[in-house]
Amino acid sequence: MIAITCNEVLSHLDRDPFNSWDQLTPFRSITKWSVQAKFARDIPRIMRSAFVRSRLGRRGPVQVDIPLDVAAEELGEVPAAKNPNYGSYSSKARPDPVLALKIADQLLRSSRTLILAGAGVNWSDANAVLVRFAELTGLPVAVTSGGRGAFPEDHPLFAGVPGRGGNRSASEALNESDFILALGSRLSDYTTLTWTLIDPSATIAQVDIDPAEIARQYPVDFGVIADCRMFLQDIIEVAMPLLSKFGALPGSSRAKTLNGNLAAERKSRLDGDLNSVPIQARRVLKEIGEMIRRDAIVSVGAGRHTHLIGEQLPIHEPRCSVRPIGFGAMGFAFPAAMGAKLARPDRQVLCLVGDGDFSMSMPDIETALREKINVVVVVFNDSSFSSVKMMQKRQFGRNIGVDFTNTNFAKFAENCGARGFRVERPEEIKPALEAALKEDRPCVIDVIVDEAEKTGYGVFSY
Incomplete structure (x- = not known):
């Protein structure tokens, strides 16, 4: 990924002007290369290098920062690239x-x-x-x-x-x-x-x-x-x-x-009462696994219920699983699902996310509608930051700042123009999934799940 960022006028940056901040320093810790263009004439060279660096060796993001005055410069005619497919440069190291x-x-x-x-x-x-x-x-x-x-x-x-x-x-x-x-x-x-x-x-x-x-x-x-x-x-x-x-x-x-x-382990995790109310997250994953195509892309958020996905939801094809493994960032799953759908519009794309996680990016329902990005969002709703809640209780015996009101994500989606489903009983899961996967607009399935359900294996191993 090449992230092109904007900045204040170059000559003003050392005077702390409005809307300015040091973008390069934080970006250096999360990119392969972070660079600022000082002159418009440097932009073709910088962009060429950015595309090559992002794809050679271990792939990763690059930031190119362009101040306002540099962006406003007239550059004139730029020669065509000798090799427009910069990613074709070989970086495939052979073993001894x-x-x-x-x-x-x-x-x-x-x-x-x-x-x-x-x-x-x-x-x-x-x-x-x-x-x-x-x-x-x-x-x-x-x-x-x-x-x-x-x-x-x-x-x-x-x-x-x-x-x-x-x-x-x-x-x-x-x-x-x-x-x-x-x-x-x-x-x-x-x-x-x-x-x-x-x-x-x-x-x-x-x-x-x-x-x-x-x-x-x-x-x-x-x-x-x-x-x-x-x-x-x-x-x-x-x-x-x-x-x-x-x-x-x-x-x-x-x-x-x-x-x-x-x-045997996967079967044992499905033992017990999967018809209880509130709904067990395992029941939701069972229904999803039985319904989606083999090549469906699943974008997973950072939360307690989504940890069960490694146990219960098989992934069979390459690049069908999108997860914030490196940093574990909340708010990642829904935008990532939209990106996956844009890249592979022929695929089913599902976003499996907790309610706290989805709350950080749910305004992008409007983006998905505007750009006709038809993803299906399944929200595991237990009205809390339940991963943090469990860790607080486990370590300190009490909770602070982890519970919130019971947001109706289905109504929010409907008010934006998307399709919304509120699922409160196990028998409602399958019909909601079937309808959502047939829709030609973004859908949000708001599933009320049991906060007391046992979490995935090894979640609190640190």
Whole structure:
């Protein structure tokens, strides 16, 4: 993403004029590059560099700040770009073939191997080759919360989502592994329950396009600075002839067990009364999972109920899961869903969000209507910032500033011109979803959920 920001007149900035602030300093901490144009003649060069920097290596946002007087300058004719598709510049680092052979040798030595696929698999379009590698080796595959969609979650080799808001069975599988092949994963606190899941005796091979991520969280035995797709292609080409001579790999023997453990866990989470009032969030997710298309894009907010999504709502296709994993920002999910719908207008796009989260961005219902961005927003409404409320109660035994009045988000949507549904009983969920998915305008399904429902696995692991 290239964010073009405006600023006060350049010569006024050191005099603290109205509407001015130091934009560059805060942006530097959240962008790959933050730059201010001093002269109009510099803008073509800066924009060219911005597009290249945003896409090379580990992709990320760039800020270009243009003061008012610079924006008002006459630039004249600008020569056409030699390569208008700046993203076509190659940044695909190939792995050392010797490392591929060493990792193959480790696969032969390890009896509890786990492939851990992160967001880097999606960014490098390595999904198909990962499936091929897993099927050739028979090894189980887990995905991180940020890497949902890297591997189809209905595949018999799928082991689940370890870490916070994921699956207990997958977390146990990660903890028990003697060799972890981490592909495009930072091995973050979110994935490892604050760095407690990986056994210190485990062997780790970490593959990442960003050198700064190698061994940043854990000491690794094999650090591979490479594009995930190229690594997998190379290890198939270089190492599979060697591995195939030995028959089934030792680490493949537990794949069926891990997949069975995951299925049993997901089934157990649906046990109990799903017909109660207030509605259980698990019932909502069950209905959504049964109704949406396989390639539907799901944008998830930051909140207690949305942590259940890692447990209960499978993601099967690449880039179908959008989450604020890096910062956990509230107010992200609805604008992100609109962006996803603009990028893929042919897809179903759902925003699953808590009421506190949605309150921070719900005026954009008007934006969605004006721009004809037909997303379906499902609000888990328990009239509180329930994640914070639970943490306050857990640590201090009391609550401050976390409860609010019971906002009717369906009426708000209707008043804006969108379609609104107020859902208070379990049997109302399915009809509301069916109607919303057929609408040709934005829809808000306001579901009154049980505040007392147990939260997702590992949410309070820090």
